Amino acid sequence: MLHRMALRVLPSLTMAVTDEQVRKRKRTVMLIAGVAAFAIYRIFKRVDPLSEPLPLLALCGLLSAATAVWAYRMGRGASLMTIWNEDGVRRVSWLVGWIGFAYGVQLSLLVLSLLNVIVQYDFFRHPDGPAMMAIIICCTSVARDAFEIGHVRRLQGQGHPVLTFPDGAGLRALLREQPGQLARWAGLAAAGGAMLAIGVARLGEAGRSELGQLIAVSLFAGCVAVWAYLAGEQRAEGWRARLSAVGWPELLRFWWWPGLAFAATYYLVLTGGLYYVLRVDAMSGMAPAVIAGVLTGMMALYCYYLGSRRSVEDRVQPRIPASLLRCPFVLGILSKPNAMPTARVIPRADIALEDSSRRG
Numbered sequence: 001m002l003h004r005m006a007l008r009v010l011p012s013l014t015m016a017v018t019d020e021q022v023r024k025r026k027r028t029v030m031l032i033a034g035v036a037a038f039a040i041y042r043i044f045k046r047v048d049p050l051s052e053p054l055p056l057l058a059l060c061g062l063l064s065a066a067t068a069v070w071a072y073r074m075g076r077g078a079s080l081m082t083i084w085n086e087d088g089v090r091r092v093s094w095l096v097g098w099i100g101f102a103y104g105v106q107l108s109l110l111v112l113s114l115l116n117v118i119v120q121y122d123f124f125r126h127p128d129g130p131a132m133m134a135i136i137i138c139c140t141s142v143a144r145d146a147f148e149i150g151h152v153r154r155l156q157g158q159g160h161p162v163l164t165f166p167d168g169a170g171l172r173a174l175l176r177e178q179p180g181q182l183a184r185w186a187g188l189a190a191a192g193g194a195m196l197a198i199g200v201a202r203l204g205e206a207g208r209s210e211l212g213q214l215i216a217v218s219l220f221a222g223c224v225a226v227w228a229y230l231a232g233e234q235r236a237e238g239w240r241a242r243l244s245a246v247g248w249p250e251l252l253r254f255w256w257w258p259g260l261a262f263a264a265t266y267y268l269v270l271t272g273g274l275y276y277v278l279r280v281d282a283m284s285g286m287a288p289a290v291i292a293g294v295l296t297g298m299m300a301l302y303c304y305y306l307g308s309r310r311s312v313e314d315r316v317q318p319r320i321p322a323s324l325l326r327c328p329f330v331l332g333i334l335s336k337p338n339a340m341p342t343a344r345v346i347p348r349a350d351i352a353l354e355d356s357s358r359r360g
Contacts, residue, residue, distance in 0.1 A: 001106065001265065002302050003099065003166035005258045007148055009306050011313055012163045016155050017148040026147050029074050033067050033143035034136050041135045051127040053112070053276035057105050060135055064104020064142040065096050071143040072099075075150025087153065094167055099146055106269050107138035113272030117210045123276065163316070164309045171305045185231065185304050186297040189224045193296025194289040196220050201288055210283055214267050217292040221263030222255045224296055225303040229254060232307025233314075259299070266295040 007013045017026075040063060041050075050056045069080070072095055076083055084092060111134040115121040123130040149166060156162045164170050175182055200207040200216045207213070270291045271282040280287060 001103070001262060002168060002171065002305075003149065004145055005262060005302060005306060006164060006166040006309070007145070007152075009258065010164050010309055012161070013152060013166060016152050016160070016162070022148075022151055025074070026144060029071050029147045030140045030143050033071065034140040037063060037067075037136045037139035038132070041132055049127070050131045053123060056123075056127075056131050056134065057108055057277070060108040060138045061101040061105045063135065064107075064138050065100030067104075067139045067142050068095055068100030068146040071146035072150035072153075075147035075152075076154050077150075078154070086157070091167065095146065095149070098168075099149065100142060103145070104138040104142050107141050108134040109269045109272030109276060110265060111137050112276055113268040116275070117214060117268065117271070163313050170309055171302075174305055174308055182301060182304060185228055186301045189221075189228070189300035190293035190297030192224070193217060193220060194293035197288040197292035208283060208288075210271060213283070213288050213292070214264060214271075217267055217295065218260055218264040221266075221292075221296045221299045222259035225259035225263065225299045226251055226255045228300040228303040229307040229310075232304035232309075233311045234308070259303070262302075263295060263299050266298060267291060270295060 007017060017023075044050065044059065048055060050059070073080060073083060078086070112123045112130050115130050115133070116123065121130060152162055152165065156165065197213060197217055200213060203212075207216070274280045274282045274287060274291070282288070282291065
């Protein structure tokens with residue numbers, strides 16, 4: 001889900017996909033994808049009851065892969081042949097395999113786990129409702145993100161500068177450039193998350209419950225996300241200068257989204273993977289520590305990368321106050337296609353862009 005975080009944290013991507021006309025087209029694409037997913041679910045139910053998680057996840061992945069191709073084409077505004085020739089095998093494979101199939105499976109696990117942990121609506125006992133929601137939500141979410149990525153690629157093809165394309169290439173490059181720093185942040189964060197999970201489990205029944213672990217680990221991972229993001233910016237002034245430059249309100253927004261929100265998302269996906277795919281109790285043995293360590297390390301790695309990319313964008317962009325960018329009127333002006341710069345100057349958004357994330 002790194003692409004989703006990048007689309008809402010990095011200014012060059014946020015401004016590209018928050019234009020009013022783009023959002024209207026995106027909502028139409030999401031609606032069509034959702035209706036089609038519901039219709040396919042009703043048809044498929046006549047063939048298979050979808051009472052087992054693996055067939056359901058496979059169906060969600062395949063439908064999401066097809067949805068990703070269609071939505072990307074709609075956002076890209078080009079034929080499939082043009083996309084194949086211009087984008088290449090690697091990007092198309094990434095779109096189908098990662099944004100489509102893998103992301104769709106993750107979203108399905110998220111839905112199943114969320115229903116089980118929060119409202120005790122277990123798929124194994126009542127498969128119909130969770131299965132329908134998993135299929136519809138994964139297809140609409142994949143359609144949203146694939147459309148936005150396609151639109152970014154369309155702007156890129158028209159000559160608009162896109163400093164960070166959300167395909168993970170920047171993260172792989174950063175891993176080659178700073179392997180020690182990234183390993184240090186991810187390792188320390190993973191160790192801290194694992195120890196926290198073990199400590200919380202010793203507090204009693206509430207600490208050993210999935211909900212208790214979810215809350216504690218997500219809160220901690222959200223804090224780690226903020227520190228990793230600031231570390232990734234690599235400001236020369238030091239930590240105090242970084243905190244004062246950003247401001248506590250913006251740090252709180254980043255802690256809330258994407259920090260806390262995506263930490264909870266990854267926790268639910270991982271617990272869902274253990275419970276529904278491997279049939280392992282996510283609260284047994286060392287499973288809570290492993291889940292907490294993996295998601296906290298992942299959040300540290302991703303947010304360090306996002307901070308690094310923000311520092312790159314800040315070096316080639318003028319600064320616009322966060323208060324202006326949180327104004328829908330100003331955001332709408334900056335997001336218009338004719339306001340998109342053709343040189344290296346792109347409007348700068350603030351650290352979290354929480355309002356625009358909710359708008360998308």
